[in-house]
Amino acid sequence: MPAHPAPTPVTVVGLGSMGSALAAAFTTAGHPTTVWNRSPAKAGPLVEQGAVYEPDIAAAVAASPLVVACLSTYDATRSALAPAESALRGRTLATLNSGSPDGARSMAEWARSRGARFLDGAVKNVPQAVGAPDTQLVYAGDRAVFDRYEPVLRVLGADTVHLGTEPDLAALYESAVGATLLPALLGFFHGAALITGRGRTAASMVPYSVKWLEMIASILPAVAEEIDSGDYSRPFSSIGVFRDGMDDEIATAKAAGLESAWLDALYDVVRRAVAEGREGQSVSALTEVLRRPEV
Structure with a gap:
């Protein structure tokens, strides 16, 4: 060329x-x-x-x-x-x-x-x-x-x-691919609201958020392999881990006076996965829950 x-x-x-x-x-x-x-x-x-x-x-x-x-x-x-x-x-x-x-x-x-x-x-x-x-x-x-x-x-x-x-x-x-954008940004905005509520700047978060996003990027190939194979039995992070932390995250948001309805909706997918007996599976098994929306 x-x-x-x-x-x-x-x-x-x-x-x-x-x-x-x-x-x-x-x-x-x-x-x-x-x-x-x-x-x-x-x-x-x-x-x-x-x-x-x-x-x-x-x-x-x-x-x-x-x-x-x-x-x-x-x-x-x-x-x-x-x-x-x-x-x-x-x-x-x-x-x-x-x-x-x-x-x-x-x-x-x-x-x-x-x-x-x-x-x-x-x-x-x-x-x-x-x-x-x-x-x-x-x-x-x-x-x-x-x-x-x-x-x-x-x-x-x-x-x-x-x-x-x-x-x-x-x-x-x-x-x-675009489905990642708004949830990722909303997560950053939520964190920024927490940080600025303590008198710190959103800019102070940026180096740590970038490292976090780099970590997420690094695990995507493994996550995709789990989804493509349908094998969620060897989790690097289980659905149960997210279940155990979700109440504290929602409580932190409410204590700071932040809108938490979006977290409730997010964690509802986790709750449904636990109800299906998936708490020991990899978090990527949430894909299977998303394939079957609630009616």
Whole structure:
């Protein structure tokens, strides 16, 4: 793969924080970049960098063989592209928006029915990291289409991965991996509320929280192996350990005057596992409880 791919015209639809970052990366890499947004003012900085603003969505789509849509949802993408349906024929549409696997499959069918080739993707980082060597983007869809445009797409992040030909795989992995984000942040926010309630700064927690997250990262391969094998009999940390500590954690939160309902909901999964006789199993066996939601 060449270090500097041949210039390929790209159209970016949607210039929010992420869309603007994508367009800037394409422009910086020397790819002729056309941009479209409902609010023209957002295109100004990109035009100064060399992008071309096209106010007509159909003309914007027609300007490039590769159209990258970065709007909020699949519905928003379809709504924006509706006036340009005929211009999509023969082009590749790559979507980088939020949404469900069902939404990705529907979007793929929508694109195919309009004669467009389709890739669905997800950016696994913040806008400021677009273009960095360690920024990861995942895609799903036609492998030949991905291979054709991979050198262009790689300017958005060097860790660019094709997950498979099923069009919903990027959305599936986005949902699966993204499920970690809010619980992890909420845990940090909960801890920060405890610390700041004692007159200390949240910043004082950061070195210890980072080490804790590094520890969690280090055990994920073993946890995944337990889940894939279904063997939870050799726990590094058992469900019973979490059961034994949960009352103190909830009591600490209440004593500090913090909201504890989210902890009750979290530990309800632990209680259900104990009720099933799993307290001696690895904590990864909570996966089995999550497979069977309470009715």
